[in-house]
Amino acid sequence: MELVPILSAMRRNKVGAIIIVVQMAVTLAILCNALFIIEQRIAWSERPTGADERNVFVIINQWVGDPTNLPALLQADLAGLRALPGVIDAFASNSFLLSNGGWSYGVDLMPDQKESTAQAARYFTDEHGLQSLGLKLIAGRNFNADEIADLFGVNDQTPAVSVIITKALAEKLFPGKSALGQSVWIANHAANIIGIVDRLQVPWVDPSVAKFSDYSILEPFRYVASGLYYIVRTQPGQLEAVLKAAEKELFDLNRERVLGKSRSLTEARVEAYKDDRGLAVILGVVCAALLVITAFGIVGLTSYWVAQRRRQIGIRRALGATRHAIVRYFQTENLLIAGAGAAIGVALALSLNLWMVNAFAMQRLHGSYPLVGAIVVLILGQAAVLWPALKAASIPPELATRAA
Amino acid sequence: MLKMTHLSKAYRTEVVETFALRDFSIHVREGEFVAVTGPSGSGKTTFLTIAGLLEEFSGGEYQLDGANVRGLNDNQRSKLRNEKIGFIFQAFNLIADLNVQDNIDVPLRYRGFNGAERRRRIQEALGRVGLSARSRHYPAELSGGQQQRVAIARALAGSPRLLLADEPTGNLDTQMARGVMDLLEELHRDGATIVMVTHDPELAVRAQREVHIVDGQVVDMAPQPRLVEAAQAGS
Numbered sequence: 297m298e299l300v301p302i303l304s305a306m307r308r309n310k311v312g313a314i315i316i317v318v319q320m321a322v323t324l325a326i327l328c329n330a331l332f333i334i335e336q337r338i339a340w341s342e343r344p345t346g347a348d349e350r351n352v353f354v355i356i357n358q359w360v361g362d363p364t365n366l367p368a369l370l371q372a373d374l375a376g377l378r379a380l381p382g383v384i385d386a387f388a389s390n391s392f393l394l395s396n397g398g399w400s401y402g403v404d405l406m407p408d409q410k411e412s413t414a415q416a417a418r419y420f421t422d423e424h425g426l427q428s429l430g431l432k433l434i435a436g437r438n439f440n441a442d443e444i445a446d447l448f449g450v451n452d453q454t455p456a457v458s459v460i461i462t463k464a465l466a467e468k469l470f471p472g473k474s475a476l477g478q479s480v481w482i483a484n485h486a487a488n489i490i491g492i493v494d495r496l497q498v499p500w501v502d503p504s505v506a507k508f509s510d511y512s513i514l515e516p517f518r519y520v521a522s523g524l525y526y527i528v529r530t531q532p533g534q535l536e537a538v539l540k541a542a543e544k545e546l547f548d549l550n551r552e553r554v555l556g557k558s559r560s561l562t563e564a565r566v567e568a569y570k571d572d573r574g575l576a577v578i579l580g581v582v583c584a585a586l587l588v589i590t591a592f593g594i595v596g597l598t599s600y601w602v603a604q605r606r607r608q609i610g611i612r613r614a615l616g617a618t619r620h621a622i623v624r625y626f627q628t629e630n631l632l633i634a635g636a637g638a639a640i641g642v643a644l645a646l647s648l649n650l651w652m653v654n655a656f657a658m659q660r661l662h663g664s665y666p667l668v669g670a671i672v673v674l675i676l677g678q679a680a681v682l683w684p685a686l687k688a689a690s691i692p693p694e695l696a697t698r699a700a
Numbered sequence: 701m702l703k704m705t706h707l708s709k710a711y712r713t714e715v716v717e718t719f720a721l722r723d724f725s726i727h728v729r730e731g732e733f734v735a736v737t738g739p740s741g742s743g744k745t746t747f748l749t750i751a752g753l754l755e756e757f758s759g760g761e762y763q764l765d766g767a768n769v770r771g772l773n774d775n776q777r778s779k780l781r782n783e784k785i786g787f788i789f790q791a792f793n794l795i796a797d798l799n800v801q802d803n804i805d806v807p808l809r810y811r812g813f814n815g816a817e818r819r820r821r822i823q824e825a826l827g828r829v830g831l832s833a834r835s836r837h838y839p840a841e842l843s844g845g846q847q848q849r850v851a852i853a854r855a856l857a858g859s860p861r862l863l864l865a866d867e868p869t870g871n872l873d874t875q876m877a878r879g880v881m882d883l884l885e886e887l888h889r890d891g892a893t894i895v896m897v898t899h900d901p902e903l904a905v906r907a908q909r910e911v912h913i914v915d916g917q918v919v920d921m922a923p924q925p926r927l928v929e930a931a932q933a934g935s
Contacts, residue, residue, distance in 0.1 A: 301809075309797065608796075613778070615787070615806050617782075619775070621778075692755070697748060697749050697754060
């Protein structure tokens with residue numbers, strides 16, 4: 297390896313090498329952090345909600361005017377939906393998964409607690425909720441029909457006597473011991489934990505809720521309000537047909553209503569994470585553009601060096617360098633430059649991430665990103681230098697005998 | 701050492717074929733100092749590039765140190781060039797970015813010598829040309845004569861079987877030229893085989909034998925009178 301003479305030659309032609317080192321370092325730093333953000337966003341958007349998303353759809357129901365017999369209308373709707381062919385179960389609620397809108401409150405372990413132990417999302421459900429969402433009950437029991445009470449709109453402050461909570465919330469509230477049978481305090485009212493489900497996401501999808509994204513509470517209420525959501529689970533493969541039939545059934549039961557855009561949870565997921573996907577695509581394009589620009593930078597500068605050193609290459613060939621030796625010379629030179637760029641880039645990537653961790657509460661960069669980024673940059677450098685290096689290798693040795 | 705028989709070199713375009721060398725024959729024996737002379741465009745440089753395996757020839761035979769070089773591929777030619785031939789160019793052809801010892805090191809690295817061997821050879825070659833103290837200097841920090849001495853050291857360091865010199869004093873003033881020629885003569889006395897291309901008759905007479913080329917053909921291979929006289933006086 298000609299490391300010493302190459303370094304010696306580079307010391308005397310610093311500017312070009314420094315430009316490429318800086319370009320590679322910046323590329324690496326941006327690449328690592330951008331890919332990390334992309335990976336984080338993709339992982340965030342792919343988190344399981346805990347529900348049988350493929351087979352669950354939501355109908356947004358808004359009664360027209362101010363019907364006085366809302367409980368009866370609600371019961372009729374639910375009975376009609378549950379009776380439809382292909383329907384596994386249905387219930388009404390104040391919120392639904394991936395809707396990006398819902399209710400939350402602080403959960404305490406004792407009355408008059410100054411600071412809540414956890415923040416949690418509220419979902420109202422009757423005894424059909426677990427089956428309608430396809431939630432997995434891992435401890436305790438479901439609500440009984442006689443435990444379900446009517447809750448009239450957003451201003452009804454009726455406290456829940458019993459609740460079902462998620463495993464994540466149970467572990468947060470009662471770390472290291474069983475939460476089943478324990479009491480929690482919600483708005484200074486005690487509620488007994490009668491069941492624990494494996495998972496149920498909060499309805500919000502913004503990463504800012506990451507700290508309590510799986511802290512949900514199911515309360516035994518039949519939500520009686522002019523605006524509510526019907527959540528229906530179908531037999532596999534029948535969602536579209538049942539959704540159409542469900543809308544028709546609701547209008548057949550009563551035309552005094554407006555139905556919002558009905559959607560499956562799969563569609564809701566696509567809608568909810570549209571921005572995250574957009575960000576991932578933009579960052580991906582930026583990364584690709586950055587790599588292409590860096591590659592062209594290397595090709596351009598190396599081509600310039602080759603043109604500048606044509607005579608030197610001819611001399612080297614005359615002195616016995618094979619074509620392969622010339623290619624190797626430029627590859628080694630590039631490896632040294634890219635190596636320096638990668639080393640600085642790794643430090644820069646970690647510093648950039650540290651700054652983002654402090655400024656935007658981002659997660660710490662996993663060590664594999666700078667490592668993979670450095671390898672990518674080194675491979676990119678080698679690939680980019682190959683064409684100019686091959687051009688250099690084709691310079692004939694007789695060039696050494698021509699006048700300078 | 702160097703034997704070309706009926707060698708030709710043609711440059712072809714779509715419409716014309718031009719012979720730079722035609723039916724060219726020459727035999728340089730081991731230990732000889734031969735000057736190749738001729739007017740501009742006579743084919744001197746073409747002869748040198750072919751002799752130095754820098755360029756391929758069109759026809760005829762060429763044997764270098766007993767090996768037929770016809771049909772060798774680029775790698776084989778590079779290897780043979782590196783092992784057997786030392787070049788001394790008119791423009792010195794030192795690499796400006798490398799210091800003296802790194803310049804001399806270039807062909808030695810291609811030869812595959814280890815570090816210790818290369819250092820030994822560099823020191824020996826620099827000692828031979830009287831530039832041991834300048835090993836860390838860059839070409840731009842040396843005079844033309846010193847640069848040519850470095851080039852000679854580079855040519856000698858690999859212990860080549862043949863030294864090819866292309867107008868070795870062409871870029872030097874008279875005093876420096878004399879010094880370089882003295883060095884070449886000294887190398888010849890020590891047993892080196894030297895082929896020097898020059899258009900300068902005064903330099904040519906310092907060689908043991910002069911080969912004159914005109915229009916790509918050898919027209920005269922007379923021994924130098926001075927050397928013949930010296931040989932007769934000696935016998």
